[in-house]
Amino acid sequence: MATENKNLSDYxxxxxPDASNFRFGIVVAEWNEVITEGLFNGAYQALIENEVPQAxxxxxxxxxxxxxxxxxxxxxxxQNVDAVIAIGCVIQGQTKHFDFVCEGVTQGIKDLxxxxxxxxxxxxxxxxxxxxxxxxxxxxxxNKGTEAAIAAIKMAYIRQQAT
Ligand code: DLZ
Numbered sequence: 001m002a003t004e005n006k007n008l009s010d011y012x013x014x015x016x017p018d019a020s021n022f023r024f025g026i027v028v029a030e031w032n033e034v035i036t037e038g039l040f041n042g043a044y045q046a047l048i049e050n051e052v053p054q055a056x057x058x059x060x061x062x063x064x065x066x067x068x069x070x071x072x073x074x075x076x077x078x079q080n081v082d083a084v085i086a087i088g089c090v091i092q093g094q095t096k097h098f099d100f101v102c103e104g105v106t107q108g109i110k111d112l113x114x115x116x117x118x119x120x121x122x123x124x125x126x127x128x129x130x131x132x133x134x135x136x137x138x139x140x141x142x143n144k145g146t147e148a149a150i151a152a153i154k155m156a157y158i159r160q161q162a163t
Pocket of ligand 1: 061066088
């Protein structure tokens with residue numbers, strides 16, 4: 001199945017590595033909180049359903065998506081995690097701020113993936129409207145938080161195999 005718009009029940013469980021010994025950090029932006037909470041819930045639920053112990057999931061909040069870079073960096077430096085999921089939502093406004101925040105967080109998370117050894121999963125919605133974000137955070141287009149959690153498990157496994 002294509003990787004787009006999947007719910008947890010759509011995944012072939014046998015294709016997801018054993019996550020019961022992994023530890024995950026989830027960094028959540030407070031901007032557009034309704035959306036980021038939906039994404040967090042999707043990610044958290046997917047980790048729990050894949051047998052990640054509650055105690056192995058560390059959540060930190062940061063003010064906005066731009067702060068996901070620093071939050072993710074400190075998370076991977078201090079919390080002994082196997083992967084970090086960075087959750088945010090940037091919605092197009094009247095000014096260029098959207099472009100700058102999107103560009104900044106995308107490049108920042110990319111840089112962390114290059115410069116450090118812990119995978120950081122990009123779970124930042126960049127939408128034109130609130131409805132598009134609602135649709136992707138537990139709505140008609142599924143939950144990108146769920147997809148991010150599965151990606152985190154797979155990347156933690158790849159890192160373990162390659163270390
Ligand atoms: C300033 C700002 C704006 C306009 N829009 C968003 C947004 O849609 N989503 C988001 O996560 N954050 C936004 N921010 C806040 C910035 O990410 C950041 O928190 C501030 O610029 C302070 O560094």
